[in-house]
Amino acid sequence: MITRFTLYFTILIGSLFLLQACGDPALDDYSDAQFELTDQNGESVTFPDDFEGTPVVMGFIYTNCPDICSFITANVKKVYEELDDPADTQFILVTFDPERDTPDVLKNYAQSFDMDREPFHFLTGSPDLIEQFMERVSVRIQESYSKETEEGERLYFLNHSDKILLINENSELIFDYGGSMTPVNIITEDLEKLI
Secondary structure, eight states: OOOHHHHHHHHHHHHHHHHHHTOOOOSEEOTTOOEEEEOTTSOEEEETGGGTTSOEEEEEEOTTOSSHHHHHHHHHHHHHHHOSOGGGOEEEEEESOTTTOOHHHHHHHHHHTTOOSTTEEEEBOOHHHHHHHHHHTTOOEEEEEEEEOTTSOEEEEEEEOOEEEEEOTTSEEEEEEETTTSOHHHHHHHHHTTO
């Protein structure tokens, strides 16, 4: 005789197999978002609209970061370099420190990594907009240290999420990686499945 528990358990297992057979479900869907950002050339960019139709590799950085942001940036570039056809993908790095990371600052930062060219985009925006954007993509930021110089300038460092996102051509989040520590070949292999 089939008990109620056995029936529910069978239905649950069957549902899991069906979900697996249908492929990995999206972790999030950004297609309903609308963020007017500014790239390193001072040009307006709308996320996700301007990137729909191609996969996106997206990292989050700030240029005054003393440690992991340079690794995140380098990993995004390595993904590009390991692809057979990188022209089919967009690569985005968004700052969460818009007060210091102006388009000019981002341009210099991009140049230092030889990434001031297509298909790389370094994005910033107003503080309020960036705060909303980071909340939407679940990037957490907290000031960890601040000091005022004799000249009255405030210096500060930020603790932040360490992540790279893989977004498909429909603006759906497919994977969320540790940005500075995930082996690049894992990101590349997952991306190749979307191209």
